[in-house]
Amino acid sequence: MKFRQIAATVLISAATAIASVFVYSKYMQPRQAGQFQNGSNDIPVNYARYTGAMPGTDTRANAVPPSDFTTAAKTAVPGVVHIKTKINPRQVSNGNGLQRKRSILQDLFGDEFFGDEFQGDGGGRRYYIPGQMASGSGVVISDDGYIVTNNHVVDDADEISVTLNSNRTYKAKVIGTDPNTDLAVIKIDAKGLPYLLYGNSDNVDIGQWVLAVGYPLNLEATVTAGIVSAKARAIGINTRQRRTAIESFIQTDAAVNQGNSGGALINTAGELIGINSAIASPTGAYAGYSYAIPVNLVKKVVNDLMKYGNVQRAYLGISYADPASYTDEDLKQQGITRDMAGVIVSDVTPAGAAQAAGVRKGDVITKVNGVVTSSFPEMSEQIGRYKPGDKITISYLRNSKEYTVDAVLKNLEGNTDIVKGTVLDKLGADLISLKQEDAARLGAKGGVLVNSINSGLLKRQTTMKPGFIILKAGNTTVTSIADLRKVLESQKNVQLLGIYNGQSGMYYYNLNMAGGEEF
Structure with a gap:
């Protein structure tokens, strides 16, 4: 009896071993490399497609993930770049508070207040902010040098350099930025570059393996692995700065640190499924979760920036x-x-x-x-x-x-016209026209609230803080965003004067709308 049991056990074990070898040989061995992108001899396009199908057919739905991530990493690393930025020292207007001599209305609209000492260059103290240097990552999306990264990586940079994985370095120029999604497109003068292929972020599942590729902590190209732990996650990093921001992150536990921003989140097929943008951390370093902008949203923003120079944002209302x-x-x-x-x-x-x-x-x-x-x-x-x-x-x-x-769908103006950039875009701020009842409480006819400040002239040339209420631009009373726009379109040097709600005194900030520092 014991002999029969032992024999049966041996037979079952042998059968299991044979089946395991068959399954591994059929499904788990690395796929044979197929076609290559950009004529490269060593960068496979997408090994999840290598299922023996005829060229031109997409068999990804039936593809089986590999047993490791080596081919995915080999695919992605050459298409992810190191971005270094430099912000030159600059002179700013400090917006000193002016003690009230009379009522707010008299301060704003009376001739006595706007004497000679407040005309022309605006007077007041000015000081310099030291230069800054920073670094991040970017993803090459075309063989002729277009690169997608985070807006905050190139925000206000005077100089941008891009170093490829091959150690070649290029100067880059900004094609367009979108603070609402924290995305930007830059361009280098190069040809025949390896680039990443877009995946489909709608097909990303919770629990799926993913890789983060970038240049964290000023290191060379670094690849980390994790899983997708959530989708459509909002963490308030963009929405607290802008009312119209979009947050619908792919959350992963792949290690991401400072410098990974703008880098690639890829699937095990080596396809781009997101742009790494943020981490959740009490210390500023990786502490468990990182967040990527889904590639299906990235594609739309990138296409708009390349075609129009700004994003054609639609609103449901x-x-x-x-x-x-x-x-x-x-x-x-x-x-x-x-x-x-x-x-x-x-x-x-x-x-x-x-x-x-x-x-x-x-x-x-x-x-x-x-x-x-x-x-x-x-x-x-x-x-x-x-x-x-x-x-x-x-x-x-x-x-x-x-x-x-x-x-x-309509644009923010309530129509379907193509949205063109305006002088207000140069300010780099989220502006709101004051409601009549709010303006009345301030003793004013109207005004424009600076809800948030992002990249632009206000950040570069002033120390203005969110919450500033613009009541006058130059010698013109400002009651709405339209009023402010007219003044900025007609004048090169403008002094913005207003108040901070709850603070005493008037504040003023000098702007050079040409982008320079001379007033």
Whole structure:
């Protein structure tokens, strides 16, 4: 009896071993290299495609991941570059507070206040800020030298140099930037470069292996591995700076440190699925999670920057609400439950795309073009892939019944025209025209609130802080963003005068709209 049991065990073990060898030889061995990109002899395009299919067919859906990441790393490393930036020392206007002599209205609009000492160059103290040097990473996306990176990597840089993995170094110029997504496109004068191929971030799954490639801590090219731990993650790093920012990050536990910004997040096929942008850390160094901008959003932004020089941003025209801000009774009245997956519409913009499509306050948007949008980051990413004038479908719940309607997206001006850059873009700030009731509390006719300051003249030439309220530009009273724009378009040297809510005294800042430092 024991002999029979032993014999059976041996037979089962042998069969298992034979099956294991067969499975490994068929599915787990490294794929044979196929075609190469850019005529290179050593950089495979995508080994997940090597399944013996006819050329030109896409068999990635049936491809089996490799047993290690060597080929993926070999594919990606040559297409990821080291970016070094230099900001020259600069002179800034310090915005000294001026003691009030009379009321705010008299200070702003009275002739006595604007005497000779405040005309012309504006007077006041000026001082220099030392130069700065920094570094980051970038991803080559074409063989003729176009590179995508983070906006914060090249933000306000006077000089940008790019070092390839082959150690060749080039000077780079900025093609376009988008603070809303923290992306930028730069260009070097080179040909025949190895570049990364776009993947599809919609196909990225939680638990999937990914690699981060970049130049952290001023080291040479570095590859780290991890898994996707979440998708459509918002961490507030962009949205707290700009009302119109988009955050829908791919969260991973691949080690990312300072210097990785702008580098590649790739899948095990060596395809670009994201641009590494941020880390979650109490110390500023890697502490467990890193965040990448999904490549499907990157593609749209990059294409716009290369074609128009700025992003053609589309808006649905809604405000949204966190279900936690609603009482149970409020939710019940609107037929909404707390576990309902979707975006609750708290308000609609008059004449906006959503209102024109019939969406109302209290509706719950569940899908955009058939793609489930369980949260606002998911919805904003989907909308962010389109431009003004594009027609999409919106699915929403109202009184527990789902509706699907067509909507034509619009720009921030409320139309479908191509958005061109204006003089306001040079300021590098998020501006808001004061509401009449807010201006009245300040004793003013109107004004422009500087909600946030990013890259641009305000950051380079002044010490202005977010929260500054512009009440006068030169000798012109400013009651709206349109007023400010007219002054800036007509004058080279402009003095902005205003207040900080809750602080005494007037503040003024000198600007040279040509971008220089002479006033």
